Amino acid sequence: MELVVPDLSGPVPISGSTRLYAVLGAPVEQVRAPSLLNPLFARLGIDAVLFPVHVEPDAFAGVLHGLTRMKNLDGILVTIPHKAAALRLADEVSPAAEVAGAVNALRREPDGRWSGENFDGAGFVRGLTEAGHLPGGRRIVLMGAGGAGSAIAAALLAAGAAHLTVCDPDAARLRELVARLEEHWPGRATGEADPPLGEADIVVNATPLGMRPDDPQPFSVRGLPPRCVVADVIMKPRETALLKAAAALGHPIHHGAHMLDHQLDLYRTFFRLDAPPGQ
């Protein structure tokens, strides 16, 4: 007879001494940060909890202000649609966040100021590379010039993409992103109303289209060349309508989950999440 020892190491119970982290989005049901970071806290023996916050854009500044005034709250994650607003409200931001025009993590510094960082781009490129889809030298089409799209654009060019075409129905924010990219990587990024799908090696959806069951697809996969990689940043559902359609036509696909999987170590370093002394 074998004894199966159950894992009883579950979450640290929440008490008055528990430190706080929050993740803000609208909607927020799909965020995976709570199910990734809370088990990490438990593994490290850190008395902390990350909770999801559903906040609409008109209330974002007020909610963020309230969170930063909680003395036992140490960190904030920000997701769609608040990443650009978070950049404007941070006391200081990293160069990566500056270029991306978006912040997805805020940390309380020892002097009480809140500094913003962006890991979307680095996390996405790390995931893409580890899946064997190296962006270096490739022609890439990116749908969406919002927070995630901007961060991914900067990271793809930093990783050596030959050319990047960004598409977004908001002409003003598209123009602004291309201008920021042009400063750092002149001549390698353009903005287009219609995606040049026929020449793409990799196409990335960085719009929110695909989160809701009745969303239209961000583009038609029928115009893609054979072997073109189709990547999505949407994490829930894992198999978006776009990825299903691409897979049905034989395209290699890349799931949104990879972006966050590869951000976990980056978050851990940023939030200085070390096991307490003696563990």
Next chain:
Amino acid sequence: MELVVPDLSGPVPISGSTRLYAVLGAPVEQVRAPSLLNPLFARLGIDAVLFPVHVEPDAFAGVLHGLTRMKNLDGILVTIPHKAAALRLADEVSPAAEVAGAVNALRREPDGRWSGENFDGAGFVRGLTEAGHLPGGRRIVLMGAGGAGSAIAAALLAAGAAHLTVCDPDAARLRELVARLEEHWPGRATGEADPPLGEADIVVNATPLGMRPDDPQPFSVRGLPPRCVVADVIMKPRETALLKAAAALGHPIHHGAHMLDHQLDLYRTFFRLDAPPGQ
């Protein structure tokens, strides 16, 4: 060989769909609400988490505003020193909260308004009664005219106390409390600078004195008549210096924990915490 089956029913893991409750105080390390309500959520199979928020008085209004704008947050508990401020900021309050001048629970109503209730008084009197210290017909001295003190004053008079003397170094708030009590129970409550300990049947500490190791005691137990009951509302430490000193002189003592123990059912009803259908 006996098989011991471990209880694996632990907390529901936190995900993006988890509903939120918060408890606000300064300090907040001592609050027991997280360790009482989170296990209750787990027992009922409710996907919700209560987290502690440390907020100083100058930031209370901003933090409360931010919390009420979180669309997935359903309830707020308030403890020292924010109960009077919570009354002012609630959209509507119950009669019990109105008389107490303090709110310790806020609930989001279906129309989006936030209504405030106060369970300190009812919880305290229920605990005192179940411990055999019936307040009816007794002469009672109450130290502290703040949020907890005001709520307890109203509940003690409602429960038939013969006379209540309230003491507080803040003369203005003491006068205001006695005026509110006088409206409902004329001639049965007075405010005094010095507690008339020699004639008391029950003395209640409703000040924060005793939470910190170097706090002075709220009054000297040496002046109490024999058999006078000494009650504290402080929950942590359980054995305050006051209760230790009273016990050493042979007085019956009543711990602060009873107040919250007897509030749990009241909170459950107020927040409409029922097991999901089918459980």
